Amino acid sequence: MKPARPAPPFSVVGGFLGAGKTTLLNRLLADPQAPRCAVLVNDFGDIAVDQALIQSHGGETIAMQNGCICCTIGDDLARGIATVLDLAARPEHIVVEASGVAHPGRVAEVARISPELAPGGVFVLADAGAIGEQLQDQWIADTVDRQLQSAGHILVSKLEPLPPHHQAGVIDLLSRRYPSASLSTTAEVQWAHLLEQARDRRRGAPPAAAHARFVARTLRSTAPVDVRKLAHWLEHSRDVYRMKGWAVDRADGRVKLIQAVGRRLNIAPCEADIEGLVAIVIGNPRLPAAADIVRVIGARESAD
Amino acid sequence: MSHSTTLYRARRIITMDAAQPSATHVAVAGGRIVAVGGAELEREYGSADPLFAEAVLTPGFVEGHAHSMEGMIWKLPYVGFHDRIHPDGHLVEGCASVDALVRRLRRLERDLEQRDETLFAWGYDPIYFQDKPMRRDLDAVSESRPVVLFHSNLHLITANSVALQRAGIHRGNVIDGVYVDQDGEPNGELAEFAAVFPVLRAVGDPIFHAQDDPEGLRRFGKSCLRAGITTTADLYNSLDAPVVDMFTAVTAEEDFPARIVPALSTLNLSAEQVRARVAELPDYNHEKLYFGAVKIITDGSIQGYSARVRRPYINGVENGVWCDAPSRLQDMMRALHAADIKLHIHVNGDQASELTLQAFAEAIAESGPRRRHVLQHAQMMDARQLQHAAELGLINLFANHTYYWGDQHRDATVGPHLAPRMNAARTALDAGLEIAIHCDAPVTPMGPLFTAWCAVNRRTASGREHGLQECITPFEALRAVTLGPAISLDLDDCIGSVAPGKLADFTALDDDPLRVAPADIRDIGVLGTVLGGRWQGGQ
Numbered sequence A: 001m002k003p004a005r006p007a008p009p010f011s012v013v014g015g016f017l018g019a020g021k022t023t024l025l026n027r028l029l030a031d032p033q034a035p036r037c038a039v040l041v042n043d044f045g046d047i048a049v050d051q052a053l054i055q056s057h058g059g060e061t062i063a064m065q066n067g068c069i070c071c072t073i074g075d076d077l078a079r080g081i082a083t084v085l086d087l088a089a090r091p092e093h094i095v096v097e098a099s100g101v102a103h104p105g106r107v108a109e110v111a112r113i114s115p116e117l118a119p120g121g122v123f124v125l126a127d128a129g130a131i132g133e134q135l136q137d138q139w140i141a142d143t144v145d146r147q148l149q150s151a152g153h154i155l156v157s158k159l160e161p162l163p164p165h166h167q168a169g170v171i172d173l174l175s176r177r178y179p180s181a182s183l184s185t186t187a188e189v190q191w192a193h194l195l196e197q198a199r200d201r202r203r204g205a206p207p208a209a210a211h212a213r214f215v216a217r218t219l220r221s222t223a224p225v226d227v228r229k230l231a232h233w234l235e236h237s238r239d240v241y242r243m244k245g246w247a248v249d250r251a252d253g254r255v256k257l258i259q260a261v262g263r264r265l266n267i268a269p270c271e272a273d274i275e276g277l278v279a280i281v282i283g284n285p286r287l288p289a290a291a292d293i294v295r296v297i298g299a300r301e302s303a304d
Numbered sequence B: 001m002s003h004s005t006t007l008y009r010a011r012r013i014i015t016m017d018a019a020q021p022s023a024t025h026v027a028v029a030g031g032r033i034v035a036v037g038g039a040e041l042e043r044e045y046g047s048a049d050p051l052f053a054e055a056v057l058t059p060g061f062v063e064g065h066a067h068s069m070e071g072m073i074w075k076l077p078y079v080g081f082h083d084r085i086h087p088d089g090h091l092v093e094g095c096a097s098v099d100a101l102v103r104r105l106r107r108l109e110r111d112l113e114q115r116d117e118t119l120f121a122w123g124y125d126p127i128y129f130q131d132k133p134m135r136r137d138l139d140a141v142s143e144s145r146p147v148v149l150f151h152s153n154l155h156l157i158t159a160n161s162v163a164l165q166r167a168g169i170h171r172g173n174v175i176d177g178v179y180v181d182q183d184g185e186p187n188g189e190l191a192e193f194a195a196v197f198p199v200l201r202a203v204g205d206p207i208f209h210a211q212d213d214p215e216g217l218r219r220f221g222k223s224c225l226r227a228g229i230t231t232t233a234d235l236y237n238s239l240d241a242p243v244v245d246m247f248t249a250v251t252a253e254e255d256f257p258a259r260i261v262p263a264l265s266t267l268n269l270s271a272e273q274v275r276a277r278v279a280e281l282p283d284y285n286h287e288k289l290y291f292g293a294v295k296i297i298t299d300g301s302i303q304g305y306s307a308r309v310r311r312p313y314i315n316g317v318e319n320g321v322w323c324d325a326p327s328r329l330q331d332m333m334r335a336l337h338a339a340d341i342k343l344h345i346h347v348n349g350d351q352a353s354e355l356t357l358q359a360f361a362e363a364i365a366e367s368g369p370r371r372r373h374v375l376q377h378a379q380m381m382d383a384r385q386l387q388h389a390a391e392l393g394l395i396n397l398f399a400n401h402t403y404y405w406g407d408q409h410r411d412a413t414v415g416p417h418l419a420p421r422m423n424a425a426r427t428a429l430d431a432g433l434e435i436a437i438h439c440d441a442p443v444t445p446m447g448p449l450f451t452a453w454c455a456v457n458r459r460t461a462s463g464r465e466h467g468l469q470e471c472i473t474p475f476e477a478l479r480a481v482t483l484g485p486a487i488s489l490d491l492d493d494c495i496g497s498v499a500p501g502k503l504a505d506f507t508a509l510d511d512d513p514l515r516v517a518p519a520d521i522r523d524i525g526v527l528g529t530v531l532g533g534r535w536q537g538g539q
Helices: A021-030 A078-086 A102-110 A141-149 A163-177 A191-205 A226-237 A292-297 B041-044 B067-077 B098-111 B134-139 B161-167 B192-203 B213-226 B242-251 B272-284 B326-338 B352-369 B383-391 B406-413 B426-431 B448-457 B474-479 B485-488 B518-523
Strands: A011-013 A035-043 A054-058 A060-066 A069-070 A093-097 A118-127 A153-159 A182-183 A215-221 A240-248 A257-261 A264-269 A277-283 B005-013 B022-029 B030-038 B049-059 B061-063 B119-124 B147-151 B157-161 B176-180 B186-191 B229-237 B260-263 B293-297 B343-347 B376-377 B395-399 B435-438 B506-509 B524-533
Touching: A011 A021, A011 A102, A011 B061, A021 A093, A035 A078, A035 B098, A054 B376, A060 A182, A060 B229, A069 A163, A078 A093, A093 A118, A093 A191, A102 A118, A102 A141, A102 B192, A118 A141, A118 A191, A141 A163, A153 A163, A163 A182, A163 A215, A163 A240, A163 A277, A163 B293, A182 A215, A182 A277, A215 A292, A226 A240, A226 A292, A257 B030, A264 B098, A264 B293, A264 B448, B005 B041, B005 B326, B022 B041, B030 B041, B049 B061, B061 B213, B061 B448, B067 B213, B098 B119, B098 B134, B098 B147, B134 B157, B134 B186, B147 B161, B147 B192, B157 B161, B157 B192, B161 B186, B161 B192, B176 B326, B186 B192, B213 B229, B213 B242, B213 B474, B213 B524, B229 B293, B229 B343, B229 B485, B229 B506, B242 B260, B242 B272, B260 B272, B272 B326, B326 B352, B343 B352, B352 B383, B395 B426, B395 B485, B435 B448, B435 B485, B448 B474, B474 B518
Parallel strands: A011 A093, A011 A118, A035 A069, A035 A093, A118 A153, A153 A182, B005 B049, B061 B229, B119 B147, B229 B260, B260 B293, B293 B343, B343 B376, B376 B395, B395 B435
Antiparallel strands: A054 A060, A060 A069, A215 A277, A240 A257, A240 A277, A257 A264, B005 B022, B022 B030, B049 B506, B147 B157, B157 B186, B176 B186, B506 B524
16 A cells, blocks of 8 residues: 555636636746646647746656656556656646636546545636627527636636626626625736635635635625725725725715726726626635625625 | 349338339349339349348448447457347347446456466446446456456446456555545546556557457457348447558458448547558558548547536536547538538537537638538537538438437436437438437447337336337337448448439348337347348358
């Protein structure tokens, strides 16, 4: 028998073709803060990291200067996972890129069984500009829906280029259809987020456990909001990293786009077809539950 | 170089050549047919060799869709429900009850040499059992070593307690692919990657490197010979360098008894990469090896509920899986059509065939007609789709699953309305399509005569009639295992019929498939084959 070695958390990054999986993984692979991780990708052809960051390139494996390795899955995920588990220096975290048509939740389940793997997170990307049509498409609607249903965490990509009212619609759609997944944008994802999710899952603690550094909340309300109260809360909270939302302002009945990065706050009128409030908030674990935030800012109904 | 000419005389030669449908004599020189006719040929070529005097000769059977895995998998002992012939020719009796299966496995277990060696076997199909064998039955085989059965589809396994324990599977961590008994305990049956991986990781995967095993390919050749096949497709192959080298060497062996047509899998390749591979592979071709075609898989299987269907499965199972994003599948088809590459497209469900027809309609509009591509399996195509395929000049291959899964399709998958319409060979012929029929070995055993019997009689394994309106005639069925698949493989210039100039590939039968009662076609014996004029012997 092999000596017992620590089981690395096993996370899956999924999402339909074009959702931005490779862009995200490229960024994570190039991150100097990366843990010693193994990233299993479908195709090296798409991996475009700075040559200066690559330590060595052999057949099916690229070793990065930051300690990460990147392997191709080829046509056999089992072989890819076996290869990284057999490395002399077993990685601290394994991240698998699920193919564009795979069911990432099903792939992730291997870690619930295998004694050599610990459960990590299931991250499913959604292309903000395409997801609405994809969920109606005659060929792929059910595939895309299945992927998002299995997500622990939905990452919205390519949100910023869209007009604000369209952005609100995407966040509204996803938060309504997949209420059990947390929601944020790919721009916000760092290694810390992947690792926190993994650690939480392993300990069976909710994502808001005290040790976590990152939580995401989705705020929803069908009633108008007091935008002044919302601004006040954002300016005084020490727990919000970023926030983006659309609200019908109770003061004038108009829709406002509210964006916060740290303490920097920007509120502007905009066109968006919403009833009350739709927002995503990224913050530290002391961030109150979504329902409590909604109550503080004066909206009546909420869903997390 | 001049060759001496040999004249063979047979009880009858069914030629599949419209110019001379039936003959008794065929003259062969240099591996090719030089003349076909009657006794008058003896005046030109001298007295005939009587080797086939009692036999009926047909064009060498062409298997349009099989996998070399058929040879590789016999590395493991077979324990399936139906009797099956080992490539070496001996009969392996089916295990038709749980008791029989356990008895067979116990015997195999006693033969293992290493104390801790895992007992593997293959071919088991739970669909045929009322009380299917479970973990506990396999525990009766061994409580000290792992026992793992690969199901006939090779995607599922059933494992004993030792194997489950080593993999870390227990009632506390049951996931989707781990099936449980009434008490919530894993029953030993495991499906899909997440459940199967931990087991094979713990006990070793015996078919991991099967693709480059030369013994496996030799067994595949023997399976062909036994079934009367002189040319077979190998319709899904990574064709990595070691596999190409092995195929090139083994098929060139003098006694290798079949021509092989491997198709490159497009999995994980871009259209540009596929073009580059296809450009270099034919350099390895010789008279028994034909690289150059490509296989694209769009969906899964109907019996596995992984085929993409337009109407839901009757028992509420969700729709199947695409093997790649539909837009990418269509882009691949269009790009490779434009590059004049021959395509074999796996389409089982009718949504997958619809996607493919749409892609080819666009491809032909863009680039004009080029190769005649092949829709493989095409099991659920309806009259409208078949008409469309005919207009596009496509070729259809149908499965013999009317027999093997007809009952299940009626009762459990697509239901009583659609099931009898599946594998619509009659409708396809009436639409003007070129067709062939296939076995998909190792999914079902190699056996063109049995496949032909299925298409002619359309009976299920339980004996039920299954959509008799789709029956084809014995002549049409024989064409669909000879000239039809030769056309589907783009080799009808040299094989598929007994005609002057073609390769001298024949199958020798002990009776006449066009004269026996249609219900008896499957009982005709294969005496052996002639490949390029050389008698390969039989069983």
